Amino acid sequence: MESGEKRYYSIREVADLFNVNISKLRYYEKEFPTLSPKKNRSGDRVYTKAEVDHLREILDLVENRGFKLQGAREYLNKKQTAQSDAARMIDKLREIRQFMVELREKMNASDV
Template sequence: MESGEKRYYSIREVADMFNVNISRLRYYEKEFPTLSPKKNRSGDRVYTKTEIDHLREILDLVENRGFKLQGAREYLNKKQGVQNETAAVLDKLKEIRQFMVSLRGRMND
């Protein structure tokens, strides 16, 4: 993280970033379970850089690419599923590589 970058942003700051109403951000929290900013001690929502990036993707799908809310949810769920599958395949490939390295080591002994 860059030294001047904040860790948390208030809901007002995020609304201003995207030029939307605070109520729209709250609405998207209800519509997209994957968007769940934490609340600070006083109960105010605080967004991390990751959540802001996720919100940016949601707004792009809905406002720029013409997705309806249900379609955007399905798209994001499918994307997450593909990412999970890819991670599982990579983990399996790492296991295979580790096995091959240990097998090579035993053959050289």
């Protein structure tokens, strides 16, 4: 994280950033379960950088690319599933690589 970058953003700051009403942000929280900003001690919503980026993607899908809310939810779910599948595949490939490295070391050790 850059030193000048904020850790949390208020709902007002996020609304101003995207030029939308606060009520629209609250509505999107209900429509997109993956968007769930925490609340601070006084009960105000606070957004992290990741949540701001996620909201940026939602707004792009709905407002710029013409997705309906249901379509945007499905698109994001498929994207998340694909990312999870890719992460599992990478983990499996790392396990296989580690096995192959250990096997090579054992084979080299037996040649000595």
